[in-house]
Amino acid sequence: MSRNFLILISIQATAAFFAVVTSxxxxxxxxxxxxxxxxxxxxxxxxxxxxIYLSFFGGLIVDRIDVLRTIRLSNWTEAAISIGTVVGLLAGAPITLIFWTFIVGKALVASVKSVALQASVKHLVDEGDYRRASGLTTGVQNFAVAxxxxxxxxxxxxxxxxxxxLVFAMDTLVFLAAGLAVAGINGAETERALARLRFRDLRVGLAHIKQRPQLxxxxGFFAAQNFFNGICAGLIPFLLLSLQDGRPGYFAITNSAMSVAAVAGAFLAASLSLPKRQMVTIAGATLLAAIAGRLVVGLDHLPWLIATGLAFRSLILPFGSVVNQxxxxxxxxxxxxxRVLGTRRALAQGTYPIAVLIGGILAGPVVASNLNEVLFLFILCGMGEILSAGYLYWRSFRKDRIESVIADST
Known part of the structure; x- marks a missing residue:
C-alpha cells in the first residue's frame, strides 16, 4: 500500500483525535x-x-484542486476557526453562540475535507487495495479517537x-501542525480533473449515479438507514449524560468503548479476503447484527446495557461501510x-440532519420525566432499519445483483 497514503491517514488520525476532544x-x-x-x-x-448538504460543492472543489492541497488548506482553515473561538471565549460571548459558530465552521470545512480524504484512496492506492485502504482508514481514525x-x-x-x-488553543496548534505535516508529503501530487471551477459540473456526479441502478x-438504502440512525444519534449525548445526572464520566467511557469496537471491526473487515459475493453476504449479515445492537439499546435504561448495545453496533457497522466504499x-x-462521492454523501446522508431534529423534538416533552419513552424510539428505529435492510437484500440478490459492480479483488 502507498507510503504516502499511510502517512496521510496517520496525520489525519491525530487531527481526528483532537476533534473528538473538542466535541x-x-x-x-x-x-x-x-x-x-x-x-x-x-x-x-x-x-x-x-x-452533508454542501458535499456537492466539496466534491467539485476536490476534483478541481489537488487532493493533498485541499486537505492541507482545510487543516489550516480549521486552525483559524479555533483561534476565533478562543477570542470569543476570552471576550465573554454567549457560550451557546460561540460553540455553534465553531461547530458550523468546522462542518463547512468537513464538507470538503472529508470528500478529499475519501478521494485520496482513489488517487494514492491501487485498485486491488481499495477495501483494505478503506478499512485501514476507518480503523486508524477510530483508534485515534478512542x-x-x-x-x-x-x-x-x-x-x-x-x-x-485553553482546549481550543490546543486545537489551533494541532491543526496548524497537521497542515504543515501534509505539506511535507513529497512526490504525491494528484492529478486535477477540472481545469476550472464550474457549477454545471456538479451534475456529473448525479448523472453517474442515475445511470447505475446498483448505486x-x-x-436509497443508506438514506433510509441514516434517517433512523439520525433520530437516535441526536438523543445519545443527552441520554448518556442524563443517566449519570450530568456527570460526563459515563459519557466518556461509552464513547471510547464505541470507538475501540469500531477499530476492531474496521481492521477485521479490512483483513478479510473473500470472493465478492461472500463479502456482500457478510456485509448484509453484519448489518442485521448492527440493527440488533440498536434494539438492545432500547430494552432498558441500564447504563451497561446501553453501552453494550452501542459498542456492539460500532463493532459490526464497519463491515458494511467498507464494502459500500x-x-x-x-x-x-x-x-x-x-463529485460522485460528494453527491453520494449529500443524497444518502441528507436525511440524517433532519432526523436529528425530529429526535430532539420528539424527546423534548418527555425526556425530563420518562427516559423509557426515549428508549422506545430506539426500538422503532431498529424496526425501520430491518424493513429497509430486507428491501436491500431482495433487490440486490433478486434483481439488480449489486455485487456485479465490485472488483473481483474486493
Missing amino acids: FTISASLFHATGSAMVMALTVFFQVAPR AGPFAGLALFSYVGEEHLW RLLV AIWLSDTPRQIVG
Missing part, C-alpha cells in the same frame, strides 16, 4: 449550561448538516468552564471521484 468538551459544556434535549439535538444537527473522550474528560475536569479557551439502490470506488473513474 466532547462542547457537549459536556452545553449540557451543563442548558440541560436541554433540543439544544443537544441542534448541536448534532449543526455538526453534520453543512458537511482515547478522545477520556482526554476531553480530563481536560474539561482540569481547566474547568472558566478556562475552556441508486445503495443511495469499495463498490463506489470500483465503479467510479478517477477524474470524477470527488
Whole structure:
C-alpha cells in the first residue's frame, strides 16, 4: 500500500483525535449550561448538516484542486476557526453562540475535507487495495479517537468552564501542525480533473449515479438507514449524560468503548479476503447484527446495557461501510471521484440532519420525566432499519445483483 497514503491517514488520525476532544468538551459544556434535549439535538444537527448538504460543492472543489492541497488548506482553515473561538471565549460571548459558530465552521470545512480524504484512496492506492485502504482508514481514525473522550474528560475536569479557551488553543496548534505535516508529503501530487471551477459540473456526479441502478439502490438504502440512525444519534449525548445526572464520566467511557469496537471491526473487515459475493453476504449479515445492537439499546435504561448495545453496533457497522466504499470506488473513474462521492454523501446522508431534529423534538416533552419513552424510539428505529435492510437484500440478490459492480479483488 502507498507510503504516502499511510502517512496521510496517520496525520489525519491525530487531527481526528483532537476533534473528538473538542466535541466532547462542547457537549459536556452545553449540557451543563442548558440541560436541554433540543439544544443537544441542534448541536448534532449543526455538526453534520453543512458537511452533508454542501458535499456537492466539496466534491467539485476536490476534483478541481489537488487532493493533498485541499486537505492541507482545510487543516489550516480549521486552525483559524479555533483561534476565533478562543477570542470569543476570552471576550465573554454567549457560550451557546460561540460553540455553534465553531461547530458550523468546522462542518463547512468537513464538507470538503472529508470528500478529499475519501478521494485520496482513489488517487494514492491501487485498485486491488481499495477495501483494505478503506478499512485501514476507518480503523486508524477510530483508534485515534478512542482515547478522545477520556482526554476531553480530563481536560474539561482540569481547566474547568472558566478556562475552556485553553482546549481550543490546543486545537489551533494541532491543526496548524497537521497542515504543515501534509505539506511535507513529497512526490504525491494528484492529478486535477477540472481545469476550472464550474457549477454545471456538479451534475456529473448525479448523472453517474442515475445511470447505475446498483448505486441508486445503495443511495436509497443508506438514506433510509441514516434517517433512523439520525433520530437516535441526536438523543445519545443527552441520554448518556442524563443517566449519570450530568456527570460526563459515563459519557466518556461509552464513547471510547464505541470507538475501540469500531477499530476492531474496521481492521477485521479490512483483513478479510473473500470472493465478492461472500463479502456482500457478510456485509448484509453484519448489518442485521448492527440493527440488533440498536434494539438492545432500547430494552432498558441500564447504563451497561446501553453501552453494550452501542459498542456492539460500532463493532459490526464497519463491515458494511467498507464494502459500500469499495463498490463506489470500483465503479467510479478517477477524474470524477470527488463529485460522485460528494453527491453520494449529500443524497444518502441528507436525511440524517433532519432526523436529528425530529429526535430532539420528539424527546423534548418527555425526556425530563420518562427516559423509557426515549428508549422506545430506539426500538422503532431498529424496526425501520430491518424493513429497509430486507428491501436491500431482495433487490440486490433478486434483481439488480449489486455485487456485479465490485472488483473481483474486493
